Amino acid sequence: MKRRTFLKGSAAAVGGAVALGFDLKRAHAEMRELKISRTTETRSICPYCAVSCGVIIHTLGDKAKNVAPSVVHVEGDPDAPINRGTLCPKGATLRDDINNPNRLMTPKVRRPGSDHWEDITWDEAISKIARHIKDTRDRTFVHKNAKGQVVNRTPGIAMIGGCTDTNEFNWLQWKFITAVGIPYRDSQARV
Ligand code: SF4
Numbered sequence: 001m002k003r004r005t006f007l008k009g010s011a012a013a014v015g016g017a018v019a020l021g022f023d024l025k026r027a028h029a030e031m032r033e034l035k036i037s038r039t040t041e042t043r044s045i046c047p048y049c050a051v052s053c054g055v056i057i058h059t060l061g062d063k064a065k066n067v068a069p070s071v072v073h074v075e076g077d078p079d080a081p082i083n084r085g086t087l088c089p090k091g092a093t094l095r096d097d098i099n100n101p102n103r104l105m106t107p108k109v110r111r112p113g114s115d116h117w118e119d120i121t122w123d124e125a126i127s128k129i130a131r132h133i134k135d136t137r138d139r140t141f142v143h144k145n146a147k148g149q150v151v152n153r154t155p156g157i158a159m160i161g162g163c164t165d166t167n168e169f170n171w172l173q174w175k176f177i178t179a180v181g182i183p184y185r186d187s188q189a190r191v
Contacts, residue, residue: 054080
């Protein structure tokens with residue numbers, strides 16, 4: 001059967017079902033219900049753009065020790081005031097982004113003089129970042145400007161936030177930036 005013939009036949013079948021009085025809305029709702037009936041819901045934020053739409057991630061797996069959880073569905077969060085359950089076409093593909101085999105799952109470092117990236121643990125990444133911040137701050141700290149005014153700046157560091165950063169995270173991030181004296185800041189977050 002040709003694809004065109006198949007599509008025509010399917011459209012005719014759906015039209016026939018509606019004409020006979022079948023309620024397809026109910027069938028569609030049942031299908032959706034079956035798909036997510038045994039999943040765990042996790043609320044999150046779409047990472048793609050600054051609109052920051054709320055999403056619900058449905059994960060299959062009963063959290064038993066030897067069961068690998070798998071994300072089977074992602075949809076807009078109806079309780080999120082920004083998008084009220086809707087997602088744009090890009091956000092609607094989030095499941096494939098989460099399940100992408102090329103997704104980075106560990107921090108990486110390219111050491112001085114090296115030509116490649118190495119996987120490192122989160123503990124190592126965090127302690128190295130802390131070390132670099134301390135060293136850079138010590139090296140570039142400006143206590144007073146040319147007029148002798150106290151400024152306490154660290155112009156050797158800039159900070160950039162992401163669109164999945166929540167208000168609470170941004171509050172903490174801004175406290176940290178101010179304490180360290182970082183003058184260059186931006187955030188994509190609009191949440
Ligand atoms: S769903 Fe679309 S509009 Fe919403 S945050 Fe994601 S990319 Fe932006």
